[in-house]
Amino acid sequence: ITAIEYCNKHGNWMAEAGIAESKILLQPVGADLDIFGSGASDLGKQPHSVISTRNLNELYRVGDLLEAVSIVRDKLPELSVTLAGDGPLRASLEHDTHGLGIESATSFTGRLDQPELAAKLAVSQVYVSTSPVEGTSISLLEAMACGCLPVVADIPANRDWINHGVNGLLFPPGNANALATCLQQAFEESRLAEAAAACNPRAVASRGSFAAHVDLTASLYQELVE
Numbered sequence: 480i481t482a483i484e485y486c487n488k489h490g491n492w493m494a495e496a497g498i499a500e501s502k503i504l505l506q507p508v509g510a511d512l513d514i515f516g517s518g519a520s521d522l523g524k525q526p527h528s529v530i531s532t533r534n535l536n537e538l539y540r541v542g543d544l545l546e547a548v549s550i551v552r553d554k555l556p557e558l559s560v561t562l563a564g565d566g567p568l569r570a571s572l573e574h575d576t577h578g579l580g581i582e583s584a585t586s587f588t589g590r591l592d593q594p595e596l597a598a599k600l601a602v603s604q605v606y607v608s609t610s611p612v613e614g615t616s617i618s619l620l621e622a623m624a625c626g627c628l629p630v631v632a633d634i635p636a637n638r639d640w641i642n643h644g645v646n647g648l649l650f651p652p653g654n655a656n657a658l659a660t661c662l663q664q665a666f667e668e669s670r671l672a673e674a675a676a677a678c679n680p681r682a683v684a685s686r687g688s689f690a691a692h693v694d695l696t697a698s699l700y701q702e703l704v705e
Contacts, residue, residue: 509617509620509683509687509688510617510620510621510624510683510687510688511593511621512624512683512684512688514593515593515596515597515600515620515621515624515625516597516624516626516683516684523602524602524603524604524626524672525602526557526604527555527557527559527604527666528559528561528602528603528604528605529544529548529558529560529561529603529604529605529606529607529662530560530561530599530600530603530606530607530622530627531544531560531561531562531563531564531606531607531608531609532563532596532599532600532606532618532621533564533608533610533618534564534565534566535562535564535565535566535567535568535569535572536566536567536568537568538610538612539564539608539610540609540610540611540652540653541562541564541568541572541609542568542572542575543609543653543654543655543658544560544562544607544609544658545560545575545576545579545581546579546655547655547656547658547659547662548560548579548581548584548585548659549579549580549581550655550656550659551660551662551663552580554663555662555663555666558584558662558666559584559585559586560581560584560585560586561585561586561588561599561603562585562586562587563588563589563590563596563599564590565589565590569587569589572587573587596621597621597625600621600622600625600627601625601626603622603627604627604628604665604666604672605627605629605630605662605665605666605672606619606622606623606627606628606629606631607629607631607658607662608629608630608631608632608637609632609653609658610634610652611632611634611652612634613634613636614636615636615639615687616636616637619637619640620640620683620687623640623682623687624679624680624683624684624687626675626676626679626680627675627679628647628648628665628671628672628676629641629646629647629675629679630647630648630649630650630658630662630665631647631648631649631650632649632650632651632652633649633650633651640682640687644671645674646674646675646678646679646682647671647675647679648661648664648665648671649661
């Protein structure tokens with residue numbers, strides 16, 4: 480599905496291949512709303528908290544987030560960052576926090592199971608994804624379902640879900656300075672967090688639910704069988 484979505488957005492590959500539009504379905508796998516978002520409104524958000532749930536490898540460019548935090552730290556001295564993921568770059572990223580002077584503000588949790596991850600998202604104010612290329616991200620949908628304010632790379636898949644300055648913020652991929660500016664805006668403009676908490680869980684429930692995706696897929700397979 481991710482490959483289909485990517486190709487369809489970049490050069491309309493499927494249409495050019497002669498596949499009828501009526502035969503193409505773009506459907507995110509979705510977030511498990513029985514876990515993510517369930518009871519999140521009952522938990523208080525930790526002030527000035529940022530979370531990234533992406534894996535710690537080259538693809539996701541998590542180092543850009545650490546650089547942005549170091550840039551904005553003087554303006555947001557209480558900022559705290561949780562990296563809830565794991566991967567081959569963990570050791571080097573932990574080392575980078577020392578060089579950037581943000582080791583006391585950064586927490587590496589390693590890979591968490593879904594209930595643990597949902598609990599972390601539920602108390603985090605801002606969700607960040609620095610990945611420059613992907614389709615609809617389940618990680619983004621999970622964060623939205625938990626009422627986080629998304630600050631994510633400005634790529635087509637994210638623009639499908641995030642209206643800049645309305646329910647989240649977008650920054651040019653690979654631009655740590657722009658990300659730092661977005662982080663400052665996210666915490667200085669309280670209306671953004673309020674809007675995200677109000678509308679993003681509803682948006683995911685409407686068109687980003689895993690259960691709905693399973694039901695739709697099952698019905699399509701049944702159609703083909705019949």
